[in-house]
Amino acid sequence: MATIKDKYAIVGIGHTDYSLNSGRSELHLALEAITAAIEDAGLGFKDIDGIVGDHPSRVDAMTIGSALGLRDFGFFIETDFAGGGVPGGLLHAIAGIEAGRATSVVCYKSLNGSSKLTLPGFSFAAEPHELGFTRPFGLLAPAAYAALAARRHMHQYGTTSRQFGAIAVACRKHANRNPNAIMYGESMTIEDHQDSKMIADPLRLYDCYVEADGAAACVVTSAERAKDLRQWPVCIMAAGQACVPCLSRWTKDPTVNENETSYLARQLFSMAGLVPADVDVLQVYDDFTPLVLMAIEDMGFCSKGEGGPFVEGGRVVWPDGKLPLNTSGGNLSEGCIDGFNHVIEAVKQLRGTSTAQVKDAEVAMVCGATGVPTSGLILRR
Amino acid sequence: MWCDWCAHERAHPKEVKIMPYLAGLPVPESHVDYEEFWQGCRRHELVIQRCKDCGWYRHYPRPLCPKCYSWNAEWSKVSGKGKVWSWTIITHPIHPALDDMVPYNLVEIELIEQEGLRLISNLIDCKPEEIYIGMPAEVVFEEVNPEITLPRFKRTS
Numbered sequence: 001m002a003t004i005k006d007k008y009a010i011v012g013i014g015h016t017d018y019s020l021n022s023g024r025s026e027l028h029l030a031l032e033a034i035t036a037a038i039e040d041a042g043l044g045f046k047d048i049d050g051i052v053g054d055h056p057s058r059v060d061a062m063t064i065g066s067a068l069g070l071r072d073f074g075f076f077i078e079t080d081f082a083g084g085g086v087p088g089g090l091l092h093a094i095a096g097i098e099a100g101r102a103t104s105v106v107c108y109k110s111l112n113g114s115s116k117l118t119l120p121g122f123s124f125a126a127e128p129h130e131l132g133f134t135r136p137f138g139l140l141a142p143a144a145y146a147a148l149a150a151r152r153h154m155h156q157y158g159t160t161s162r163q164f165g166a167i168a169v170a171c172r173k174h175a176n177r178n179p180n181a182i183m184y185g186e187s188m189t190i191e192d193h194q195d196s197k198m199i200a201d202p203l204r205l206y207d208c209y210v211e212a213d214g215a216a217a218c219v220v221t222s223a224e225r226a227k228d229l230r231q232w233p234v235c236i237m238a239a240g241q242a243c244v245p246c247l248s249r250w251t252k253d254p255t256v257n258e259n260e261t262s263y264l265a266r267q268l269f270s271m272a273g274l275v276p277a278d279v280d281v282l283q284v285y286d287d288f289t290p291l292v293l294m295a296i297e298d299m300g301f302c303s304k305g306e307g308g309p310f311v312e313g314g315r316v317v318w319p320d321g322k323l324p325l326n327t328s329g330g331n332l333s334e335g336c337i338d339g340f341n342h343v344i345e346a347v348k349q350l351r352g353t354s355t356a357q358v359k360d361a362e363v364a365m366v367c368g369a370t371g372v373p374t375s376g377l378i379l380r381r
Numbered sequence: 382m383w384c385d386w387c388a389h390e391r392a393h394p395k396e397v398k399i400m401p402y403l404a405g406l407p408v409p410e411s412h413v414d415y416e417e418f419w420q421g422c423r424r425h426e427l428v429i430q431r432c433k434d435c436g437w438y439r440h441y442p443r444p445l446c447p448k449c450y451s452w453n454a455e456w457s458k459v460s461g462k463g464k465v466w467s468w469t470i471i472t473h474p475i476h477p478a479l480d481d482m483v484p485y486n487l488v489e490i491e492l493i494e495q496e497g498l499r500l501i502s503n504l505i506d507c508k509p510e511e512i513y514i515g516m517p518a519e520v521v522f523e524e525v526n527p528e529i530t531l532p533r534f535k536r537t538s
Contacts, residue, residue, distance in 0.1 A: 132409025
């Protein structure tokens with residue numbers, strides 16, 4: 001099978017401020033991020049001939065193409081599953097270029113996640129489909145799904161709330177260096193985490209992501225074309241999507257070895273020709289701390305059930321930890337841009353421009369949400 | 382196995398009155414693939430879709446068996462007995478309509494018929510601190526309205 005390894009690059013990134021209330025429309029935010037990314041790449045609007053958006057989409061790809069006045073864009077698509085799907089948008093961009101339908105593709109995500117109640121899929125309308133098996137019982141918000149999986153992980157492996165908290169505290173420490181993070185200037189100790197109110201036992205407030213308004217975008221083109229552009233290109237070593245048949249639709253069984261995230265990681269490492277120890281900095285979709293811990297296990301950074309001890313003791317904390325995690329603060333503290341903020345941060349690390357810069361970072365890994373169909377990237381300088 | 386949340390065995394009442402639980406939440410809408418499940422609930426029977434060829438139970442219901450790719454399926458009445466696979470207590474109302482409902486419990490019940498055969502439901506007769514993983518439970522039916530009956534669970538010894 002032909003490989004896409006090292007054939008494509010991220011040549012431009014852009015994002016808005018992340019806030020609790022943007023005061024702008026999602027289209028406005030998307031265009032701010034996209035135009036910044038195109039300018040960062042040193043390209044003109046007319047060079048863009050492919051657009052990859054995100055579903056559930058608040059601003060679809062056609063609307064963007066129209067707003068940018070693009071006449072000849074021959075490739076547009078929206079990825080699915082929000083936080084699971086965002087890194088996979090870059091795989092679609094590559095597919096569009098490989099198919100000869102585009103040369104430079106912009107990928108974006110825009111949401112007013114804080115100022116509007118836009119929890120994925122949440123509504124009180126009568127529900128068709130399988131949600132009828134969950135909503136009448138009060139399984140309404142993503143936190144409830146995460147709580148059921150977290151409780152099971154605690155039961156099976158003895159994982160503790162303080163271990164979940166270690167992830168939240170690490171992300172907050174990183175956000176405290178990032179002026180664009182919503183929680184910039186707000187410190188957090190493990191005691192603060194333990195004192196935060198219960199949301200869905202065992203999830204406390206500080207185990208949950210910060211809803212945000214904002215947008216982020218990047219431009220993908222061939223490695224060949226990237227050589228002539230403004231920025232030092234960040235090379236895409238591997239890009240993938242993963243979905244496995246689930247025995248139970250409802251929650252992630254944290255004891256099952258074969259799941260979407262483990263399958264994704266195997267694909268990515270195999271495509272890149274790397275192993276977990278080669279990763280210098282890790283960006284994992286962090287809607288809820290227990291799911292980050294499970295994703296770290298699933299990706300093979302530690303064994304099943306070892307996630308709790310693994311994240312304790314500073315291993316994921318910049319600058320001294322061996323595997324700095326979510327160095328911009330992630331969804332937990334920077335603000336949730338559905339995981340596009342993780343892609344941006346990975347690129348910044350490899351450009352050497354992060355606010356929590358990992359020394360000599362060469363390889364960055366991005367992993368989308370776990371427990372849903374997911375996607376990810378391995379990038380190198 | 383280790384679990385600091387597993388409570389001690391406690392006495393429980395013999396008769397449990399089925400009270401409305403979480404009244405006001407959205408009810409299931411009719412859907413051709415799922416209708417038999419909800420009809421079963423109306424008859425106070427828990428019926429789960431089962432592959433006629435390989436015998437594998439599947440929930441939620443789907444037209445094709447993902448194990449053996451058979452289209453032959455039946456709706457099989459199950460015992461309604463199972464154990465708590467995981468649980469949570471929802472304390473934060475994510476919507477104003479939930480203000481008066483929290484805190485409430487949410488459980489995932491694994492039925493005895495098959496490993497991994499799990500339903501989302503609620504325990505109607507337990508205080509939050511009484512629920513533990515592995516707690517035996519069985520189905521009870523709550524008639525929400527003339528069309529909709531929901532399967533909830535109560536503890537068993």
